[in-house]
Amino acid sequence: xxxxxxxxxxxxxxxxxxxxxxxxxxxxxxxxxxxxxxxxxxxxxxxxxxxxxxxxxxxxxxxxxxxxxxxxxxxxxxxxxxxxxxxxxxxxxxxxxxxxxxxxxxxxx
Amino acid sequence: xxxxxxxxxxxxxxxxxxxxxxxxxxxxxxxxxxxxxxxxxxxxxxxxxxxxxxxxxxxxxxxxxxxxxxxxxxxxxxxxxxxxxxxxxxxxxxxxxxxxxxxxxxxxxxxxxxxxx
Numbered sequence: 001x002x003x004x005x006x007x008x009x010x011x012x013x014x015x016x017x018x019x020x021x022x023x024x025x026x027x028x029x030x031x032x033x034x035x036x037x038x039x040x041x042x043x044x045x046x047x048x049x050x051x052x053x054x055x056x057x058x059x060x061x062x063x064x065x066x067x068x069x070x071x072x073x074x075x076x077x078x079x080x081x082x083x084x085x086x087x088x089x090x091x092x093x094x095x096x097x098x099x100x101x102x103x104x105x106x107x108x109x
Numbered sequence: 110x111x112x113x114x115x116x117x118x119x120x121x122x123x124x125x126x127x128x129x130x131x132x133x134x135x136x137x138x139x140x141x142x143x144x145x146x147x148x149x150x151x152x153x154x155x156x157x158x159x160x161x162x163x164x165x166x167x168x169x170x171x172x173x174x175x176x177x178x179x180x181x182x183x184x185x186x187x188x189x190x191x192x193x194x195x196x197x198x199x200x201x202x203x204x205x206x207x208x209x210x211x212x213x214x215x216x217x218x219x220x221x222x223x224x225x226x
Contacts (some may be wrong), residue, residue, distance in 0.1 A: 048212045094165065
């Protein structure tokens with residue numbers, strides 16, 4: 001079966017650091033993606049990991065451990081505009097993508 | 110220029126009707142997708158086409174039929190609409206196997222909010 005878990009909601013303060021975890025069990029693994037989705041809008045690509053380790057992109061970093069079926073997205077220097085849902089997605093065999101339920105992040109002043 | 114566009118943005122219709130949603134991408138991508146996002150915000154893949162050929166068909170009722178006239182377009186036709194079809198439908202595209210970076214990042218359209226009454 002295919003299963004991706006993320007916390008449903010998180011709250012953090014402007015300027016802080018927040019880590020959003022994702023665990024997965026999928027048939028086949030060809031990469032893990034993080035997407036950001038603001039309310040009423042389309043998901044937009046944030047990061048991609050296919051090998052173990054940390055990928056850094058400005059204020060956003062993503063980590064992957066394939067042996068543990070685990071990833072996290074780290075957001076630094078939080079801004080109000082970071083309030084959104086963050087979706088973890090795994091690409092399995094072929095072009096099959098499985099998305100997690102998303103984590104709704106609220107950034108408070 | 111809009112990379113992935115969908116029409117209409119909103120669609121309100123009665124149960125039992127037939128409707129279509131159109132999608133176009135101008136990114137030159139080989140692969141296109143349809144996703145359904147329900148009220149709980151779960152994004153589920155429905156179909157995937159690579160160069161006009163169907164490569165993924167998840168467990169979707171056969172009332173849903175995708176049509177790809179060329180690799181830049183993937184339309185979704187829905188017959189005999191039901192209340193449970195109410196959701197936001199997203200079209201997406203990616204380079205597919207041709208992506209030299211291997212990331213195959215998907216670019217999403219703005220979504221079509223379908224409401225079945």
